[in-house]
Amino acid sequence: AARLCRECFARAFEDEAHAEIVRSGLFRRGDRVAVGASGGKDSTVLAHVLKTLNERHGYGLELFLLSVDEGIKGYRDDSLETVKSNEKTYGIPLEIVSYKELYGWSMDEIVKAVGAKSNCTFCGVLRRQALERGARLLRADCIATGHNADDVAETVLLNLLRGDAPRLRRCTAPRTGGEGGEQLPGGAVPRVKPLRLAYEKEIVMYAYFLKLEYFSTECIYSPNAYRGWTRDLVKQLEAARPRSILDIIRSGEQMRFQDEERAGAGADGGSRRGEQTARACERCGFMTSQRLCKACVLLEGLNRGTPRMALGRQGERLARDAIAATAQSSTPA
Numbered sequence: 436a437a438r439l440c441r442e443c444f445a446r447a448f449e450d451e452a453h454a455e456i457v458r459s460g461l462f463r464r465g466d467r468v469a470v471g472a473s474g475g476k477d478s479t480v481l482a483h484v485l486k487t488l489n490e491r492h493g494y495g496l497e498l499f500l501l502s503v504d505e506g507i508k509g510y511r512d513d514s515l516e517t518v519k520s521n522e523k524t525y526g527i528p529l530e531i532v533s534y535k536e537l538y539g540w541s542m543d544e545i546v547k548a549v550g551a552k553s554n555c556t557f558c559g560v561l562r563r564q565a566l567e568r569g570a571r572l573l574r575a576d577c578i579a580t581g582h583n584a585d586d587v588a589e590t591v592l593l594n595l596l597r598g599d600a601p602r603l604r605r606c607t608a609p610r611t612g613g614e615g616g617e618q619l620p621g622g623a624v625p626r627v628k629p630l631r632l633a634y635e636k637e638i639v640m641y642a643y644f645l646k647l648e649y650f651s652t653e654c655i656y657s658p659n660a661y662r663g664w665t666r667d668l669v670k671q672l673e674a675a676r677p678r679s680i681l682d683i684i685r686s687g688e689q690m691r692f693q694d695e696e697r698a699g700a701g702a703d704g705g706s707r708r709g710e711q712t713a714r715a716c717e718r719c720g721f722m723t724s725q726r727l728c729k730a731c732v733l734l735e736g737l738n739r740g741t742p743r744m745a746l747g748r749q750g751e752r753l754a755r756d757a758i759a760a761t762a763q764s765s766t767p768a
């Protein structure tokens with residue numbers, strides 16, 4: 436690889452992000468873009484790069500920072516201070532949505548109820564919907580996330596190890612949801628990953644060279660053990676051969692999925708559901724493949740005092756009971 440000075444490295448990094456944005460058609464002129472902002476290095480670099488490219492190439496985007504406050508004392512409250520500072524530095528308006536306000540539960544309270552083992556499952560599902568809700572508040576046309584190449588390679592391996600074909604198919608895509616302007620039930624806001632081909636090392640160097648302010652402390656409830664294993668594996672492969680990361684992503688992109696989603700068996704031997712059809716959740720209206728979305732099932736478990744029931748196969752029973760209870764309460768007396 437060529438040796439570059441700081442300025443040329445930063446310019447090359449931005450040019451590569453621009454090439455990916457153009458090649459993958461991530462934005463349209465006039466788009467309102469909600470940049471998922473955690474205060475960490477990836478989202479901080481993303482916000483900086485999008486602002487720079489928007490001005491340099493005249494994309495015509497309206498940028499917003501969108502943060503999710505999970506309610507984790509000693510972690511998220513500190514990282515949100517970084518996002519607030521970036522709001523001023525970059526002059527990009529900030530919207531914060533919180534678990535407590537949206538769901539009535541903070542992550543600290545959820546961990547007390549669930550324990551420290553499955554907390555990331557709750558957090559991941561609730562965050563996905565919180566971002567969606569925040570994007571709707573902003574009337575955003577898409578949500579840009581700071582996933583880098585290392586993250587995408589980890590996700591390819593993770594989905595492969597779990598035998599999760601639908602997620603494996605989606606996880607390498609530069610843009611998901613609302614393809615071709617299609618309006619999905621529950622109106623999912625499309626997601627784009629402008630940095631999906633940038634190595635984590637490059638992102639760290641870019642942030643360091645440009646002296647960007649970001650928050651680097653790990654969540655007090657991490658690590659999510661299983662992803663941690665794939666992260667270690669990706670790092671080992673990268674040490675042996677740096678291109679491994681991009682090769683894993685290319686492999687994920689080139690996999691052909693025939694009818695295995697419709698009729699195949701999962702790695703656990705259980706039967707997989709067929710091609711999943713998007714529909715609106717009967718309780719909250721957000722997009723799901725079941726009658727009740729995963730967030731509503733998890734919240735039902737928490738509110739009933741049986742959160743672990745929501746995680747396993749009993750989650751289906753919980754969903755059925757919840758649907759019946761909703762139907763009963765909406766039946767006129």
Ligand code: SF4
Pocket residue numbers: 505542554555556558559654655656657658659
């Ligand atoms: Fe949430 Fe787990 Fe990430 Fe902490 S490590 S922010 S609990 S998903």
